[in-house]
Amino acid sequence: MNAMIKLVVNHTYAAEAANIIRLFYGKTQIDIVNLEALEYNQSLFQANEVLLYSLLDYEDEKIVGRAILNLHDEKKEYSEKYPIDTEKQRKEAVKLIMYKLLSLHLGKTYPWGILTGIRPIKIVHELMDKGFNDEYIESFMPENYLVSIEKAKLAVDIAQRERSFIYPLDTKTVSIYIGIPFCPTRCHYCSFTSNSLKTCGGLVEGYLDALIYEMEQTHVFMNKYNLKVQTMYIGGGTPTSLNEEQLERLLAKAYSLFGEDLVEFTCEAGRPDTITEGKLKVLKQGGVTRISINPQTMNDETLKAIGRAHSAEETVKSFELARKLGFDNINMDIILGLPGEGIEHLERTLHAIEKLQPESLTVHTMAIKRASIINENLDIVSNSGNTSEMMKLTVEFANKHDLHPYYLYRQKNMVENLENIGYSKAGYECIYNIQIIEEKQTNIAFGADAITKTVYTDENRIERQANIKDIKLYISRIDEQINKKLKLLEELYK
Numbered sequence: 001m002n003a004m005i006k007l008v009v010n011h012t013y014a015a016e017a018a019n020i021i022r023l024f025y026g027k028t029q030i031d032i033v034n035l036e037a038l039e040y041n042q043s044l045f046q047a048n049e050v051l052l053y054s055l056l057d058y059e060d061e062k063i064v065g066r067a068i069l070n071l072h073d074e075k076k077e078y079s080e081k082y083p084i085d086t087e088k089q090r091k092e093a094v095k096l097i098m099y100k101l102l103s104l105h106l107g108k109t110y111p112w113g114i115l116t117g118i119r120p121i122k123i124v125h126e127l128m129d130k131g132f133n134d135e136y137i138e139s140f141m142p143e144n145y146l147v148s149i150e151k152a153k154l155a156v157d158i159a160q161r162e163r164s165f166i167y168p169l170d171t172k173t174v175s176i177y178i179g180i181p182f183c184p185t186r187c188h189y190c191s192f193t194s195n196s197l198k199t200c201g202g203l204v205e206g207y208l209d210a211l212i213y214e215m216e217q218t219h220v221f222m223n224k225y226n227l228k229v230q231t232m233y234i235g236g237g238t239p240t241s242l243n244e245e246q247l248e249r250l251l252a253k254a255y256s257l258f259g260e261d262l263v264e265f266t267c268e269a270g271r272p273d274t275i276t277e278g279k280l281k282v283l284k285q286g287g288v289t290r291i292s293i294n295p296q297t298m299n300d301e302t303l304k305a306i307g308r309a310h311s312a313e314e315t316v317k318s319f320e321l322a323r324k325l326g327f328d329n330i331n332m333d334i335i336l337g338l339p340g341e342g343i344e345h346l347e348r349t350l351h352a353i354e355k356l357q358p359e360s361l362t363v364h365t366m367a368i369k370r371a372s373i374i375n376e377n378l379d380i381v382s383n384s385g386n387t388s389e390m391m392k393l394t395v396e397f398a399n400k401h402d403l404h405p406y407y408l409y410r411q412k413n414m415v416e417n418l419e420n421i422g423y424s425k426a427g428y429e430c431i432y433n434i435q436i437i438e439e440k441q442t443n444i445a446f447g448a449d450a451i452t453k454t455v456y457t458d459e460n461r462i463e464r465q466a467n468i469k470d471i472k473l474y475i476s477r478i479d480e481q482i483n484k485k486l487k488l489l490e491e492l493y494k
């Protein structure tokens with residue numbers, strides 16, 4: 001890891017500049033200093049022995065970006081003119097000039113270019129909404145954001161597939177999220193809201209009471225405004241950490257409140273060590289149409305190293321059991337870039353998955369999140385550094401098995417700045433995943449740390465309300481959280 005980098009600016013695009021620095025210099029702390037003594041629109045940063053200076057200027061009513069890099073006696077310069085001068089353009093100009101000069105200096109490029117945000121496909125949708133065709137967008141992305149041609153094509157392909165699920169927009173159709181923040185133990189890479197049952201098992205019943213109360217109160221509001229629920233998703237944590245009775249109680253309530261118009265009902269059964277025949281039967285009887293059983297890897301040594309308390313064999317057995325009980329829409333998640341894993345490990349994982357033939361496969365790239373155990377001990381992150389090669393292998397695998405990419409998102413600090421991609425067979429796309437990533441539909445969320453999002457489609461605006469993360473506080477302050485959520489919804493629907 002690099003030592004702390006100092007970034008001195010006299011403009012309002014420090015966050016954008018910092019994102020580009022992180023892209024090239026990795027996970028590092030950046031100390032941002034605003035200094036008015038600096039020329040307006042200037043920024044300056046020093047990393048290792050490099051001093052990079054960048055400036056936005058005006059020339060013939062055009063905006064000009066300039067960057068100068070000094071390393072000992074060596075000096076490199078880059079400048080470019082931009083025809084439009086909007087706030088967005090200035091932000092992008094700051095990123096572009098820094099990216100281009102650092103790329104030149106360090107000999108590195110990144111597949112998503114200057115796009116450091118979570119949802120690159122949103123840009124494609126915006127362009128499609130304005131009437132631009134696929135060909136135009138496939139060249140617009142590389143020209144304006146330095147995205148590789150391959151990723152630009154992928155983005156267009158995904159956006160086209162998503163559109164039939166997103167449109168026509170209807171404000172009164174929503175999706176529901178229900179969070180179960182418990183897991184048997186905590187995986188080392190986890191950054192989700194997850195509490196180990198070993199220490200927090202005693203809170204489960206109280207949590208379910210509060211959760212169901214929150215759902216009931218919100219349902220009264222939803223009825224009043226005739227809201228329709230398109231999809232429902234129970235995630236976590238691991239929902240199948242609940243015992244059969246608890247799971248049954250939750251599902252019966254969720255389905256009776258929100259099941260009327262449902263077209264898809266997903267429940268994560270992520271950890272194979274939580275899956276039993278009894279629980280799978282409860283899910284089936286409770287109306288669940290799609291489940292997710294997540295191997296992450298099919299290599300036992302890695303599972304042990306990342307703190308997953310199950311074996312690859314248990315994953316296979318759970319999957320086969322689910323099939324036997326009639327589940328015909330099963331997703332599997334895998335993670336590329338896990339500690340110690342190389343191409344041969346991934347080949348083993350894919351080979352095992354090939355035998356199971358899930359309807360969808362979600363390929364995650366390792367992201368080192370602040371809240372994970374791995375982040376606290378970076379030494380255990382030592383993959384073989386060829387995550388891009390692994391990604392290629394998964395693309396080939398998906399092609400071979402008629403699994404099409406249907407949604408994509410990115411996270412901060414992803415290995416090699418890659419992405420997470422959901423693949424599915426035709427007709428098995430998870431509509432919930434598309435809606436949550438593209439943010440064109442209101443999402444009403446229940447449970448600790450769950451975030452309700454209201455979408456104002458006409459104004460391209462999103463408002464959020466998060467529940468409390470701490471389980472005890474979530475339970476004791478449930479009314480306050482319901483009131484805040486209803487106020488947020490009232491604003492949209494009044």
Ligand code: SF4
Pocket residue numbers: 182183185186187189190191192193194236237238270271
């Ligand atoms: S199963 Fe998922 S939510 Fe639970 S600890 Fe592991 S990564 Fe976190």
